[in-house]
Amino acid sequence: MTVERTENPRAQIGVTGLAVMGSNIARNFARHGHTVALHNRSVAKTDALLEAHGDDGDFVRTETIDEFVAALQKPRRVLVMVKAGDATDAVIDELAHAMEPGDIIIDGGNALYTDTIRREAALRARGLHFVGAGISGGEEGALNGPSIMPGGPAESYEALGPLLESISAHVDGTPCCTHIGPDGSGHFVKMVHNGIEYADMQLIGEAYHLLRDALGYDAPKIAEVFSEWNTGTLESYLIEITADVLRQTDASTGKPLVDVIVDAAEQKGTGRWTVKSALDLGVPVTGIAEAVFARALSGSRTQRAAARGLASGTLGDKPTDAAQFTEDIRRALYASKIVAYAQGFDQIAAGSAEYGWNVDRAALATIWRGGCIIRAQFLNRIKEAYDADPQLPSLILAPYFREAIEAGIDSWRRVVATATMLGIPVPAFASSLSYYDGLRADRLPAALTQGQRDFFGAHTYERIDADGKFHTLWSGDRTEVRA
Numbered sequence: 357m358t359v360e361r362t363e364n365p366r367a368q369i370g371v372t373g374l375a376v377m378g379s380n381i382a383r384n385f386a387r388h389g390h391t392v393a394l395h396n397r398s399v400a401k402t403d404a405l406l407e408a409h410g411d412d413g414d415f416v417r418t419e420t421i422d423e424f425v426a427a428l429q430k431p432r433r434v435l436v437m438v439k440a441g442d443a444t445d446a447v448i449d450e451l452a453h454a455m456e457p458g459d460i461i462i463d464g465g466n467a468l469y470t471d472t473i474r475r476e477a478a479l480r481a482r483g484l485h486f487v488g489a490g491i492s493g494g495e496e497g498a499l500n501g502p503s504i505m506p507g508g509p510a511e512s513y514e515a516l517g518p519l520l521e522s523i524s525a526h527v528d529g530t531p532c533c534t535h536i537g538p539d540g541s542g543h544f545v546k547m548v549h550n551g552i553e554y555a556d557m558q559l560i561g562e563a564y565h566l567l568r569d570a571l572g573y574d575a576p577k578i579a580e581v582f583s584e585w586n587t588g589t590l591e592s593y594l595i596e597i598t599a600d601v602l603r604q605t606d607a608s609t610g611k612p613l614v615d616v617i618v619d620a621a622e623q624k625g626t627g628r629w630t631v632k633s634a635l636d637l638g639v640p641v642t643g644i645a646e647a648v649f650a651r652a653l654s655g656s657r658t659q660r661a662a663a664r665g666l667a668s669g670t671l672g673d674k675p676t677d678a679a680q681f682t683e684d685i686r687r688a689l690y691a692s693k694i695v696a697y698a699q700g701f702d703q704i705a706a707g708s709a710e711y712g713w714n715v716d717r718a719a720l721a722t723i724w725r726g727g728c729i730i731r732a733q734f735l736n737r738i739k740e741a742y743d744a745d746p747q748l749p750s751l752i753l754a755p756y757f758r759e760a761i762e763a764g765i766d767s768w769r770r771v772v773a774t775a776t777m778l779g780i781p782v783p784a785f786a787s788s789l790s791y792y793d794g795l796r797a798d799r800l801p802a803a804l805t806q807g808q809r810d811f812f813g814a815h816t817y818e819r820i821d822a823d824g825k826f827h828t829l830w831s832g833d834r835t836e837v838r839a
């Protein structure tokens with residue numbers, strides 16, 4: 357370990373923002389043999405990191421931004437890991453004043469992609485390279501290998517890629533880091549990653565709810581079910597940690613921890629951003645939207661307290677074959693999960709087309725196989741599907757996923773019907789099934805919607821048997837005219 361205040365530019369990378377993520381990524385860089393300059397607004401965090409983990413590698417301690425920048429080899433590379441929003445702008449502004457043309461600023465926080473587009477343009481005008489990099493993996497991933505989604509100029513990736521790839525997770529020898537595309541693309545795909553994370557967590561939550569309230573299983577028993585599921589097609593980080601959380605006993609009460617945690621889910625904003633962006637792009641991300649709304653409903657504590665005891669209507673019988681119903685839930689979870697990922701990848705395709713990013717969905721699935729929160733066995737299947745057909749209109753149409761859904765469709769319907777009859781809310785299971793049924797429908801009721809729009813607003817409609825737009829003279833003689 358070298359801990360010093362120096363003007364010698366010997367650090368290969370600087371990390372500013374040494375909270376949970378930044379401190380662990382700094383240690384990860386150091387453990388991979390890179391000399392790391394450390395900076396944090398309050399020096400206490402820098403010193404705490406050096407005190408506890410200075411032996412991890414070669415660090416350069418700095419207190420001010422000028423000192424920090426002076427410690428870096430040229431072209432200078434600084435990773436910013438601070439709170440998204442105003443704090444990120446403040447730090448970038450301070451760095452930009454101290455850095456020189458050709459230097460690279462990487463924002464590894466959960467920035468809103470439109471902020472990244474703005475920041476990239478502003479810094480480019482000053483000759484600086486700006487890389488908005490989505491980073492996923494939480495505390496453990498940051499230390500041992502996250503999934504990294506860097507956007508920004510391609511030439512920045514040439515200077516940066518090997519460094520970032522060295523600290524990322526690796527699956528089958530392939531780094532979980534690749535250049536995503538220009539400006540805001542890296543943060544856009546990280547945002548959608550988090551949206552999918554929300555949907556996946558909500559689906560797991562609904563499965564847990566059904567096992568608890570439809571089958572009467574306690575938390576340790578449900579943990580066993582999730583552990584068993586983690587040996588099959590559902591194998592994933594989120595299923596694995598679900599079993600761990602359910603197995604945890606609360607020290608003060610002796611009860612399962614999950615039973616003493618308040619049932620009001622919080623959110624920092626990336627799921628909400630995903631849905632807002634999907635609305636703007638016109639992409640139906642129903643699973644993600646239901647997950648965001650389910651968290652909002654859970655957090656509506658006053659309304660929930662007032663509504664407790666409202667009539668349920670006549671409820672149905674609980675399933676009698678627990679093993680069969682458990683298998684139904686597993687299949688419904690897998691089918692719904694396929695829909696959630698399909699919708700997320702559709703949104704990425706739409707964002708990529710809108711902004712001209714040319715995002716490679718197979719490459720993205722490849723780097724999500726390890727390191728990130730949504731890492732899962734079935735990302736290999738997603739990669740294969742986009743490798744086979746990069747223009748695939750929907751993941752659901754790829755042979756593997758089509759067959760997986762067909763194998764689970766009867767279970768999926770039973771689960772949604774049973775949950776409805778038992779009064780157990782399953783918004784993500786139900787909306788995913790409705791999406792699937794909507795997508796495969798021969799004829800949707802949208803024809804009626806178009807007729808109504810034409811009636812009250814002369815908005816016109818298309819006909820199935822002729823080209824062009826038409827309007828019916830609803831307030832006249834009701835004959836049809838070409839619009």
Ligand SMILES: NC(=O)C1=CN([C@@H]2O[C@H](COP(=O)(O)OP(=O)(O)OC[C@H]3O[C@@H](n4cnc5c(N)ncnc54)[C@H](OP(=O)(O)O)[C@@H]3O)[C@@H](O)[C@H]2O)C=CC1
Nearest residue numbers: 373374375376377378397398437438439440443465466494
């Ligand atoms: N936690 C997680 O699992 C993940 C987080 N992220 C993202 O990574 C980033 C860092 O996350 P995390 O490590 O949790 O830390 P936080 O989001 O809690 O941010 C804390 C850090 O931001 C610094 N900071 C806050 N305001 C300012 C400011 N105005 N000027 C300078 N520095 C400021 C703090 O400095 P000080 O110590 O002086 O207060 C501290 O270093 C965030 O954007 C987050 O969204 C991404 C993936 C996973």
Ligand SMILES: O=C(CO)[C@H](O)[C@H](O)COP(=O)(O)O
Nearest residue numbers: 492493494623624625626729
């Ligand atoms: O980026 C992440 C993982 O990929 C974070 O863990 C994410 O911020 C958690 O989101 P939320 O607090 O909204 O549940």
